[in-house]
Amino acid sequence: MKNICITKSNNKFNNNIIYYNQEINFIDLDFPKTSIYKHWYFHQQNIKHYIINASIISEEIVTFIQEFNSDIEFIIYFDIFSDGLYELLQPIVKKTIVNYDINKENSIQLPKYIINDVLYTNISIPLKKDQMIYFIDNNATLPLGLQSALYPNTNAKIKMFNNQSVQHPQNLGFLNETEKKNLLLESSTYCYSNEEYLAESMLCGCGALNVTDTFDIEQCYSPELEYITYGSFLKDHIL
């Protein structure tokens, strides 16, 4: 079994690929709490693969990569993208992964619609609750359309999750990926501004509503789209 060290990070890619632990032993890298050197020596230098998020790159990590890039396979996932960091790292690491909206010739592009087929398999859709959900995740602010429908503007049953810095009584707490799936299954409507869970909402039988600029329940629709899985992505690019 491969030992792969992956950045501990609250984003969809990191949170989902750790479910594929049948063939991969994922080890958390909780940086900057842990020095990457100390982490590697603690694991007795048994880690030969690192998936590191661009958002945590520091001088220490760059030095570590430069020192060990002939012994260790480094994959940099650009959860945040900057040309400068890309130009610095792309030549010295094995692979780079960018999000769907970034075009870089020598990088692996993460598709827009990609789902966790460990979680979203053999789905049985229960009776839906009349409620709408929105995953705040890493968005710093709420979209205008959604704000117009929140209390006290309306009493619409909208529940939000997963970002402590957004202060609102309809923000109900943290979620892991399994809990997100359970909420999609039980909810009638998935509200979105960045389509991140649109494919999952489709599989869970939700209506979808874009709340970026407006909140118009008449615009709720059933999405139909194609997607790939993290399983196939891992097989094609990482394993």
Added chain:
Amino acid sequence: MMKHDVGFILPVLENNNFIIEICRTILSLIDANKKTEFCIFNSYSELAGLNGVPILPISHAKYFKGDLFVFDISSLLIVKNFPSVNNIYYYAIDIAWTSSYSHYSEWEKIFSKNNIKIIANNKHIHDIYNIAWDNSIGISERFEYEEIKEFLQKPN
């Protein structure tokens, strides 16, 4: 007529207007419902002269059969799994999850139980609990006897 006996979890009976109002309401309930048992479960009291209200040690609450009133989240966490409790009325004066942001599943375990009913201190709290959990049964700004009597007499 009350359907069940009624207990009030008040770990500390402080000498303040809110607690005095609660006790006044309890006394009115006792006067109007001779066939129903009412009691307070308490650890420490600063109040004197609470005649006519049975006060039991808080450790006895887990054996209580009937409806329970709680007034803070800590008490709600303790009583929610009591085996013989019927309805739990949580008198909410704030929105619990806004002061302590944690995992959604922790709040869901508490507030999705069918026998937990919120009585809100104001309309804002009433609306938010209904948006989030659909479990607020009404508003009582000062925990007055007439309002609490109505809640207790509603069908389940």
